[in-house]
Amino acid sequence: MKVLVPVKRVVDYNVKVRVKADQTGVDLANVKMAMNPFCEIAVEEAVRMKEKGGATEIVAVSIGPDKAQETLRSALAMGADRAILIQTDENVEPLAVAKLLAKVVEAEQPGLVILGKQAIDDDSNQTGQMLAALLGWPQATFASKVEGSEGKFSVTREVDGGLQTLALDGPAVVTTDLRLNEPRYASLPNIMKAKKKPLDVKKPDELGVDVSPRLQVLKVTEPPKRQAGVKVADVTELVSKLKNESGVL
Amino acid sequence: MAILLIAEHDNAHLKDGTAKVLTAAKAIGGDIDILVAGEGVAAVAEAASKLGGVRKVLVADGAGLKNHIAEALEALIVPLAASYDTIIFAADTTGKNAAPRIAAKLDVMQISEIVSVEAPDTFTRPIYAGNALMTVKSTDAKRVVTVRLASFQASLEGGSAPVEVVDGSAAAPKTTFVGQELSKSDRPELVGAKRIVSGGRAMGSSENFVIIEKLADRIGAAVGASRAAVDAGYAPNDYQVGQTGKIVAPELYVAIGISGAIQHLAGMKDSKVIVAINKDEEAPIFQVADYGLVGDLFKVVPELIGALDAAGV
Numbered sequence: 158m159k160v161l162v163p164v165k166r167v168v169d170y171n172v173k174v175r176v177k178a179d180q181t182g183v184d185l186a187n188v189k190m191a192m193n194p195f196c197e198i199a200v201e202e203a204v205r206m207k208e209k210g211g212a213t214e215i216v217a218v219s220i221g222p223d224k225a226q227e228t229l230r231s232a233l234a235m236g237a238d239r240a241i242l243i244q245t246d247e248n249v250e251p252l253a254v255a256k257l258l259a260k261v262v263e264a265e266q267p268g269l270v271i272l273g274k275q276a277i278d279d280d281s282n283q284t285g286q287m288l289a290a291l292l293g294w295p296q297a298t299f300a301s302k303v304e305g306s307e308g309k310f311s312v313t314r315e316v317d318g319g320l321q322t323l324a325l326d327g328p329a330v331v332t333t334d335l336r337l338n339e340p341r342y343a344s345l346p347n348i349m350k351a352k353k354k355p356l357d358v359k360k361p362d363e364l365g366v367d368v369s370p371r372l373q374v375l376k377v378t379e380p381p382k383r384q385a386g387v388k389v390a391d392v393t394e395l396v397s398k399l400k401n402e403s404g405v406l
Numbered sequence: 407m408a409i410l411l412i413a414e415h416d417n418a419h420l421k422d423g424t425a426k427v428l429t430a431a432k433a434i435g436g437d438i439d440i441l442v443a444g445e446g447v448a449a450v451a452e453a454a455s456k457l458g459g460v461r462k463v464l465v466a467d468g469a470g471l472k473n474h475i476a477e478a479l480e481a482l483i484v485p486l487a488a489s490y491d492t493i494i495f496a497a498d499t500t501g502k503n504a505a506p507r508i509a510a511k512l513d514v515m516q517i518s519e520i521v522s523v524e525a526p527d528t529f530t531r532p533i534y535a536g537n538a539l540m541t542v543k544s545t546d547a548k549r550v551v552t553v554r555l556a557s558f559q560a561s562l563e564g565g566s567a568p569v570e571v572v573d574g575s576a577a578a579p580k581t582t583f584v585g586q587e588l589s590k591s592d593r594p595e596l597v598g599a600k601r602i603v604s605g606g607r608a609m610g611s612s613e614n615f616v617i618i619e620k621l622a623d624r625i626g627a628a629v630g631a632s633r634a635a636v637d638a639g640y641a642p643n644d645y646q647v648g649q650t651g652k653i654v655a656p657e658l659y660v661a662i663g664i665s666g667a668i669q670h671l672a673g674m675k676d677s678k679v680i681v682a683i684n685k686d687e688e689a690p691i692f693q694v695a696d697y698g699l700v701g702d703l704f705k706v707v708p709e710l711i712g713a714l715d716a717a718g719v
Contacts, residue, residue, distance in 0.1 A: 173668055174534045183538050251506070252515045275650065279533050281518045286476065286506035295477055295580040298503050301643065311584065315643050316499040317597070319588035323475075326580040335633070335650060336643060371515035372542040375528065380539050383675055386696035392706060392713040395681065398697055403679045405658040406625070406719045
């Protein structure tokens with residue numbers, strides 16, 4: 158079974174972003190970038206499937222600027238076999254990403270697409286579901302356990318209140334939640350090997366997809382800041398403040 | 407202008423979130439219809455019909471809709487969408503799961519987790535774990551929107567909307583519901599709770615987490631946890647509060663042994679009053695807390711329960 162793993166290059170999760178003074182966006186100049194954490198989990202899951210014999214080939218795909226090649230090389234170093242970059246400097250919204258990925262799926266015919274549940278930059282949580290809809294495939298989002306291969310999958314999902322298990326007739330789309338696995342660190346020999354693995358570059362036009370945005374960004378602002386309050390000396394003072402000052406008890 | 411609001415329920419009860427999504431729908435403006443999709447949902451439909459300001463309640467009752475599988479909801483809602491300009495969901499697990507499928511089928515770019523309505527086609531939503539707010543105007547013919555429940559007050563009852571039956575035969579032929587394990591608890595649900603007590607990595611073990619539960623039960627609060635506590639196995643997954651867990655805004659949030667990573671703050675910083683108990687006085691959680699108490703939680707929390715008793719709270 159071939160597995161397709163879409164990955165996104167985003168601001169490193171430890172970075173606290175700053176909103177630009179002109180309210181056009183956040184300042185990304187000289188900010189550390191990395192693979193989206195949920196995408197790393199997706200790559201790891203695909204690599205484990207291959208190690209167990211369930212997957213035969215792993216294709217990583219990213220949509221973004223030239224620099225996203227670094228993100229694809231990280232996926233290759235973790236164990237993906239080859240990579241595709243759909244190169245664009247535009248800000249591509251999830252709907253357009255899903256349309257581009259659907260074209261890649263058409264060409265590659267994977268048995269499973271596994272990807273992160275959300276990217277930690279725009280926090281949209283849409284791409285996997287949209288891709289599944291465009292392909293007419295079943296989906297299992299927010300996965301904490303994935304079993305099976307080649308046409309039959311059993312996926313445990315994190316839902317409000319607990320866990321839910323679904324059986325899917327593949328091909329299928331699965332999106333990863335935090336506790337699916339702990340991604341490995343790529344070893345130095347694997348990082349070196351990754352440099353020689355094939356990486357194709359395509360343009361959105363070649364795939365016949367219009368990526369113009371549907372949402373017009375009017376402004377990006379800083380959220381209201383919460384002021385630090387006071388330190389209390391002991392529990393008696395705390396209870397008194399909660400009861401008499403803020404009235405929440 | 408007409409809006410289709412997808413009700414949040416467990417087939418037996420209408421959840422509070424629906425009344426909050428209704429508030430967002432009213433801010434958009436227009437005729438609002440509520441869709442109740444499930445199996446054996448007569449009581450849910452009746453509850454929905456009592457919400458004020460609703461034109462009608464559509465009921466799709468069928469076995470294929472019982473578990474709210476996204477593929478079945480897509481099959482049901484996409485044809486209905488022809489009569490509406492806006493399709494609106496709660497940003498809960500059902501809405502997050504199903505809404506993008508419907509948006510893609512309608513060729514609409516969804517607007518996720520709105521925190522305010524600026525105009526019928528313009529919304530504000532958090533990005534980067536809530537470190538920035540983005541205001542976007544949709545240029546699509548229709549809008550598909552999910553609503554962050556913590557940002558909207560519930561609409562009041564006081565209506566008597568007519569209930570209309572629609573075809574409930576939608577199904578998901580390639581997806582089978584195998585089962586679910588839901589946490590059983592008499593405590594309030596985390597999302598929507600008025601009080602929440604959360605524990606972090608400093609709890610040290612799942613046995614120690616009982617301390618959190620005791621305090622929560624003493625003040626009638628829901629129990630939450632930081633990602634660190636969940637990852638360490640001290641608390642179940644569905645307790646997680648944060649960027650990728652639950653987003654909450656209770657009247658009182660008590661963070662115990664939680665350092666305050668930005669991903670956690672993203673999930674609770676809109677709480678009315680935040681209390682932090684931590685032995686590290688430099689912990690970032692104190693920068694957002696209204697009341698901070700520096701001390702060993704294993705000593706402070708039992709003392710706090712005692713102080714509540716003494717104060718007659």
